[in-house]
Amino acid sequence: VRVLVTGGSGFIGRWTVKSLEQRGIEVFVCGRTIPEPPLDNFIQADLLETASAEKVLAHAKPDVIVHAAWFVNHGAFWRTEANLDWVAASMRLARVAADHGVRRFVGVGTCFEYDWPVDGNCVEGQTPIRPTTLYAVAKDAVRRVLEEYAACDAFEFAWARLFYLFGPFEHPERLASSTALKLARNQPAPLTSGLAVRDFMDVRDAGAGLAALAVSPIKGTVNIASGKGIAIADLARLLQRSAGGGQLQIGALPDRAGEPPRIVADVSRMHEAVGFTPQNSIEERLEETYRWWQQQALQGL
Amino acid sequence: VRVLVTGGSGFIGRWTVKSLEQRGIEVFVCGRTIPEPPLDNFIQADLLETASAEKVLAHAKPDVIVHAAWFVNHGAFWRTEANLDWVAASMRLARVAADHGVRRFVGVGTCFEYDWPVDGNCVEGQTPIRPTTLYAVAKDAVRRVLEEYAACDAFEFAWARLFYLFGPFEHPERLASSTALKLARNQPAPLTSGLAVRDFMDVRDAGAGLAALAVSPIKGTVNIASGKGIAIADLARLLQRSAGGGQLQIGALPDRAGEPPRIVADVSRMHEAVGFTPQNSIEERLEETYRWWQQQALQGL
Numbered sequence: 001v002r003v004l005v006t007g008g009s010g011f012i013g014r015w016t017v018k019s020l021e022q023r024g025i026e027v028f029v030c031g032r033t034i035p036e037p038p039l040d041n042f043i044q045a046d047l048l049e050t051a052s053a054e055k056v057l058a059h060a061k062p063d064v065i066v067h068a069a070w071f072v073n074h075g076a077f078w079r080t081e082a083n084l085d086w087v088a089a090s091m092r093l094a095r096v097a098a099d100h101g102v103r104r105f106v107g108v109g110t111c112f113e114y115d116w117p118v119d120g121n122c123v124e125g126q127t128p129i130r131p132t133t134l135y136a137v138a139k140d141a142v143r144r145v146l147e148e149y150a151a152c153d154a155f156e157f158a159w160a161r162l163f164y165l166f167g168p169f170e171h172p173e174r175l176a177s178s179t180a181l182k183l184a185r186n187q188p189a190p191l192t193s194g195l196a197v198r199d200f201m202d203v204r205d206a207g208a209g210l211a212a213l214a215v216s217p218i219k220g221t222v223n224i225a226s227g228k229g230i231a232i233a234d235l236a237r238l239l240q241r242s243a244g245g246g247q248l249q250i251g252a253l254p255d256r257a258g259e260p261p262r263i264v265a266d267v268s269r270m271h272e273a274v275g276f277t278p279q280n281s282i283e284e285r286l287e288e289t290y291r292w293w294q295q296q297a298l299q300g301l
Numbered sequence: 302v303r304v305l306v307t308g309g310s311g312f313i314g315r316w317t318v319k320s321l322e323q324r325g326i327e328v329f330v331c332g333r334t335i336p337e338p339p340l341d342n343f344i345q346a347d348l349l350e351t352a353s354a355e356k357v358l359a360h361a362k363p364d365v366i367v368h369a370a371w372f373v374n375h376g377a378f379w380r381t382e383a384n385l386d387w388v389a390a391s392m393r394l395a396r397v398a399a400d401h402g403v404r405r406f407v408g409v410g411t412c413f414e415y416d417w418p419v420d421g422n423c424v425e426g427q428t429p430i431r432p433t434t435l436y437a438v439a440k441d442a443v444r445r446v447l448e449e450y451a452a453c454d455a456f457e458f459a460w461a462r463l464f465y466l467f468g469p470f471e472h473p474e475r476l477a478s479s480t481a482l483k484l485a486r487n488q489p490a491p492l493t494s495g496l497a498v499r500d501f502m503d504v505r506d507a508g509a510g511l512a513a514l515a516v517s518p519i520k521g522t523v524n525i526a527s528g529k530g531i532a533i534a535d536l537a538r539l540l541q542r543s544a545g546g547g548q549l550q551i552g553a554l555p556d557r558a559g560e561p562p563r564i565v566a567d568v569s570r571m572h573e574a575v576g577f578t579p580q581n582s583i584e585e586r587l588e589e590t591y592r593w594w595q596q597q598a599l600q601g602l
Binding site: 081095134 | 351380382384385386388389390392393395396399432434435438439441442443445446448449450452453455
C-alpha cells in the first residue's frame with residue numbers, strides 16, 4: 001500500500017508520515033517548501049495551484065490519501081478567506097484522486113465542527129454538528145461533499161476529527177508551547193482561571209492515530225483524541241512540574257466569555273473500530289514536550 | 302447598480318437577466334457559449350477555469366452577483382463529479398467577488414436541500430436540512446461556506462431555493478416538457494399515478510423572483526416558489542386541456558418507491574420580505590408553456 005500525506009511536513013502530518021513509515025508503509029509527502037534535510041519521498045507542489053493535484057498523483061500513484069494540508073496560521077485561520085481556497089483545493093484533490101483510482105481518502109477535521117454538547121462529550125454521528133467559524137464550516141462542508149461523493153463510489157472515505165493538541169513544532173504562541181517556553185526561560189507564565197476542561201493529546205499520538213485510521217478499513221467520522229479531559233490549569237501545572245518550578249500565574253488573564261466548560265471526545269470508535277490506543281500518558285507526553293521546548297529556549301527561540 | 306448573472310443564458314438565468322433588464326438594471330452575463338443572437342453584455346468565460354472569475358469581474362465590475370451557473374445536464378447532474386468542480390468554482394467566484402468589492406452575492410439552491418417534512422411544507426430556517434444527493438449536498442455545502450464567509454464581512458449573502466420548474470427551454474425529457482411535446486405530437490403520454498403533490502412554478506416567474514431577490518436587501522435563504530401544491534396528474538391534465546385533448550395515460554408508469562407525497566414551499570419570506578408575487582396563474586403559465594412546446598413540435602423537435 002502507498003500512502004500520500006498532503007501537509008506531510010506540517011504539525012500533524014509529519015507524525016502521521018513517521019507512524020506510517022514505522023509500519024513499513026511506502027509514504028509520499030507533498031508540500032510547498034522542500035524540507036530541511038531534504039526527503040526522497042517529497043513532492044514539491046502547492047495544492048492551491050490547479051494543476052498540482054494531477055502532478056502529485058501521477059508521481060505518487062497512492063492507494064490512500066491522507067489530506068492533512070490546510071491553511072493553519074496561528075490566529076488567522078479561523079476567519080481567513082484561505083478557507084475557501086482550501087475547500088476548492090480539497091474538491092480538486094478528491095476529483096483527481098477518484099480519477100486515479102485512489103482506494104481510500106482520509107480527511108482531517110476538527111472538534112470545532114461539533115455543537116458543544118451540554119455534557120461536554122462529543123460523539124461521532126450523535127452530537128449535533130454546528131460549526132461557528134469559517135474554518136470549521138469549511139472543514140465540515142468538505143466532509144459533507146466527500147462523504148456523499150464516496151457514496152457515489154468515488155472511493156472509501158474517512159474523516160478524522162482532531163481535538164486539542166500539544167507537542168513539538170507547535171506554534172510557539174499557543175497554550176502548551178507558550179507556557180512551556182516561559183517556564184523554560186524562567187519568565188512569568190500568565191493564564192486564565194484555567195477551569196475549562198479540554199481533550200488534550202500529544203500531536204505524535206494524534207499523528208499515529210491518523211496513520212492507524214489511514215490503514216484501517218473504517219469509513220465515516222472518527223474522533224482522534226485522548227478521550228480524557230484535563231483542566232487547562234492542570235495541564236499548565238504538569239508543565240510546571242516538568243520545569244521543576246517556575247512562575248505560573250493562574251488567573252492573571254481574564255476568562256473568555258461563552259467558553260464551554262468541557263469538551264472531551266468519545267473515543268470508542270478510535271479504540272474499538274480503528275484499534276488505536278496511545279501508549280503514553282499525558283504526564284509523560286507533557287514531560288517530553290516540556291523538554292523539547294526547553295531545547296528550543298536554550299537554542300535561543 | 303450592475304448585476305452579473307453567471308449561467309445567464311441557462312434555463313433560469315435567462316429569465317433572471319430579462320427581469321433585471323425590465324427593471325432598467327445594467328446586467329452582464331457570463332457563460333461558456335456565445336449566445337445566438339449575440340448579446341452586447343455577454344462575457345465568454347468558463348468558470349471552471351481558474352482564471353475566469355477574475356477576468357469576468359475585472360470586465361463587468363458588478364455590485365451584485367447572481368450565481369446561477371452549475372452543471373445541470375438532465376439526469377446526470379444528481380451524482381456527477383462535476384458537482385465538486387462547481388463547489389470549487391463557486392468558492393473561487395466568491396473569493397474574487399469579495400476582492401473586487403462586490404456588495405451582494407446571491408446563490409441558487411434547491412428544495413432538495415430540505416429533509417422532506419411530514420406535513421410537506423418547506424420553511425426556510427425551520428425545516429431541517431438533509432440533502433441526499435451529491436448535487437444537493439454540494440449546493441448545501443456552498444451555501445454553508447458562503448453564509449459564514451458573509452458573516453466575516455465578505456459581502457451580503459442571499460440563497461434562493463428553487464422548487465419544481467416548468468417552462469420554455471426546459472430539457473425536453475422532463476415532466477411538463479415531455480408531456481406537452483407528446484400531446485402536441487398526438488402521441489400517448491404515459492405517466493405515473495401522479496398523486497404526488499409538488500410546488501410547480503413557471504421558470505419565467507422563478508427568474509423574476511431571483512431578480513427580485515438580487516435587488517432586495519434580504520439576507521439568508523428564501524424559497525422562490527409558488528407556495529401552492531399541485532398533483533402531478535393535475536398538471537398533466539392542465540396541459541391536456543391546453544392541447545384540447547390527447548392521450549394522457551395516467552398510471553401507465555410505475556410509481557417510484559419512497560417518493561414523498563407532498564413538497565410545497567412556504568413563500569412568506571418571498572412575498573413579505575422580498576416583496577415578490579408572480580402575477581400569472583399556473584393555468585395561464587401552463588397554457589403558454591404548452592403553446593411554446595407546440596411550436597417546438599411544429600418545428601420538428
